[in-house]
Amino acid sequence: MFESLNDRLEKAFINLKGQGKLTEINIAQSVKEIRRALVAADVNYKIAKEFTDKVKDKALGQENVLTSVKPGELMVKIVQDELAELMGGEAAEIDIKGNPGIVLVAGLQGSGKTTFSGKLANYLRTRKKLNPLLVACDVYRPAAINQLQVLGEQIKVPVFTIEDNKNPVDIAQKAIAHAKSNNFNVIIVDTAGRLAIDEEMMNEISNINAAIDPTEALFVVDSMTGQDAVNTAKAFNDVIDYDGVVLTKLDGDTRGGAALTIKYTVGKPIKFTSAGEKMDTLDVFHPERMAQRILGMGDIVSFVEKAQEQYDEKEAKKLEKKIRKNKFDFNDFLNQIGQLRKMGDLKGLMGMIPGMGKLTKNLDIDDSAFNKVESIIFSMTPEERANPEILNMSRKRRIARGSGHNLHEINMFIKQFDQMKKMMHMMSKGKGMGNLANMMGGGNRGMMP
Structure with a gap:
């Protein structure tokens, strides 16, 4: 980024x-x-x-x-x-007060609007402990309603639709009534986009906005479109006077123009940023943290926040005891890989760690980076996973055959695992349990991600 x-x-x-x-x-x-x-x-x-x-x-x-x-x-x-x-000075909260709170999502087709609607519903359900309802008001794009339903099922959030109804204003109004009678405390209205700004599109979004009077109107922008995104944001703001901007596709080849200048041009804050297709890759926008990342200084606060979302205090204490006793094994390592996967895009996460972004920017790092390691560990017996010290040459050869890797790769992985284990043990003596950044030790020279 x-x-x-x-x-x-x-x-x-x-x-x-x-x-x-x-x-x-x-x-x-x-x-x-x-x-x-x-x-x-x-x-x-x-x-x-x-x-x-x-x-x-x-x-x-x-x-x-x-x-x-x-x-x-x-x-x-x-x-x-x-x-x-x-970029705005400080983070701006989303306003979801109301009975129900109503969030209107607008933007051009292809900006990531429907995916964002799903991510926002997931964010409100898991982090804000609300009961959201998704509303499908894109009546033109054939796959739009189905896409929202698939996302809703994935994140366990119901989707309100009315079959054969082509009136988005009517659908939105009936969704509000449905939410009130079924104890949904926030609804997210996904509206239709167009390939370009046109009068019909603007009239429609204006009518929906007037009819439902949202507590929060958000404009979704594809950050890769640069200054064009800023111009589009201005045009929409003139029509619906929205409350905030969402920047999507920040994991792509974005130059930064939209993120830097939308607040200045439109006068509305960036409230969220989105990267990737996973439903948990939505972040509140913090201007000061983004400034640090732009300058290559990382964003350790956001990294820690993401880690804490996956943090299980009971399990962490058990792990710390094992590390202190130098008993960290391959099962523990698999669990830590799982925690990292839950935190989101791996390359994005590494970019949050000061100094790591520069080391990884030319490397093809994604969730598959751990696949090689996992295939080796899954080829071990339960006894071998729990007792790394018993891995003799005969066992290593069998693991190599089972995982589809050569003996050199197996030896390299085990050597790096031993080095990481020793480093974590040493850190636990002086500074407490090592953080997740240390779990990524070993660099990209060998098997470790």
Whole structure:
């Protein structure tokens, strides 16, 4: 995510390396490169110029201040603060008050609108402990209703539909009545999209908006469309005056222009970001954390939050005892892989760990990264999984045949497992149980993901 922008911004700070302090000359050089980086990321030139003027003014204000902070680090901090401010400053909560709360979801076709509706329902059910109802109001796209029903079944959320009814306003109004009489405290109305903005589409979304008076109207934007997404967001806002923006497909080759400038252009906050097709890959948008990620600083707070969602205190204590006694085995490792899978996109997670994003950006890392490891462990007997020390040459050969790997790969995996086990044991003595980042030790040189 934002790899290209991150690379360009890094080059902008190179001028300050080895410099004793910020000066008008080196500030000007860096600011010029920052502006070029933003324009290359599909940020409107006027916005980029205004942004870099602010950065320049703040940097010049530090020009004669004696500080132990290096000039490059100081400039990074200034840019980080300004990026966060440009994207909204602080996280904006979704408003779901009401009986029921009504969320209207709008956007162009292909923006990820229906998938987001499912993710939002899952988010409200699992994290907010609400009882959501999905409402299928896309009466034009043949597969839209079926897609929503499949998602609803997957996340255990019912979907309200009316067969052969082609009036989305009528469907939405009847869904509200159904929700009130069946104790649903929030409904999510998935509306039709079009391939492009047209008068018919705008009239329809305007009529639905007026008829149901949503507590929250959200506009879904494909972040890969850059500045076009910003223009579309403005057009929709003029019609329905929505409450917030959702950026989808952040796991794709996105340049960053939409994320950086929608708040500035439309005046509405980004409330959620979405990556991938999995129903648990929806995140509240935190401008300050996104600024850190854009600058390659990771987002350890979000990483910890995701880990805590899967955290089982009882199991963690049992695991910590095993690590302290140096009894961590292959069954424990399988359980930890399962926890990582539940946390979401693996490459995205690694990008949250400071320094890891740069190491993994050119690597093809996804959920299948663990498949090789799992195939080896699944080829072991229960006794071998629980007692790694009994793996002699004969057993390794049998595991190699069963898993479809050669003996060298088996030996490499077991060696890396032993190294990881020792490192975790050492950490447990001095600093408590190692965190999930340490579970990813071993690098990409061998079998470990």
